[in-house]
Amino acid sequence: xxxxxxxxxxKITKRGQNVTFRCDPISExxxxxxYRQTLGQGPxxxxxxxxxxxxxxxxxxxxxxxxxRPKGSFSTLEIQRTEQGDSAMYLCASSxxxxxxxxxxxxxxxxxxxx
Amino acid sequence: xxxxxxxxxxxxxxxxxxxTMNCSYKTSINNLQWYRQNSGRGLxxxxxxxxxxxxxxxxxxxxxxxxxxxxxxxxxxxxxxADTASYFCATEPGGYQKVTFGIGTKLQVIx
Numbered sequence: 521x522x523x524x525x526x527x528x529x530x531k532i533t534k535r536g537q538n539v540t541f542r543c544d545p546i547s548e549x550x551x552x553x554x555y556r557q558t559l560g561q562g563p564x565x566x567x568x569x570x571x572x573x574x575x576x577x578x579x580x581x582x583x584x585x586x587x588x589r590p591k592g593s594f595s596t597l598e599i600q601r602t603e604q605g606d607s608a609m610y611l612c613a614s615s616x617x618x619x620x621x622x623x624x625x626x627x628x629x630x631x632x633x634x635x
Numbered sequence: 636x637x638x639x640x641x642x643x644x645x646x647x648x649x650x651x652x653x654x655t656m657n658c659s660y661k662t663s664i665n666n667l668q669w670y671r672q673n674s675g676r677g678l679x680x681x682x683x684x685x686x687x688x689x690x691x692x693x694x695x696x697x698x699x700x701x702x703x704x705x706x707x708x709x710x711x712x713x714x715x716x717a718d719t720a721s722y723f724c725a726t727e728p729g730g731y732q733k734v735t736f737g738i739g740t741k742l743q744v745i746x
Binding site for chain 2: 551568575613624
């Protein structure tokens, strides 16, 4: 169990640029979640995958955000035309499916700063 | 949107004292979990309680759940300086698979 890995750890970008983050979940985990967290707040749900299928996406998420999980393995989160309000920690978590496996395992996050 | 709300938002205690944090939520749930987060890091799972359970223990942690009041509490006994962190409750609403978090309680344990 190598844990959930997120890259990059930090990203600084200029407003209007596109950014892409990667998450490698624990290998046998079929559930994958993306969250956004700003200072002093709890993680805010963005989207959720069951294997390669994106089953739920927050209505708060604008069309500038897109996530993929090809082949049900790693996942990418892309933000197009970044805005200063996108500055936050982006967290990825994974878990197994089913009763008794609800515990989420989190990565260390990607800290995005939009200048 | 955030399902849960923790109370208090900040708590400062002396080492050795007990710390109690509360969580209220809005909709029916399958389970409720508590997580801990050290500054700038990812979250770590502490304990899960199911909707048909009322109390659960794990080491120095005690969690209660009152589904009629839609609330839960986390008690940390004999606190240590290393318990300094933010604590979040997370719920999985019935019929859905997304896990949503509260705004958290920031705990400071003074040595």
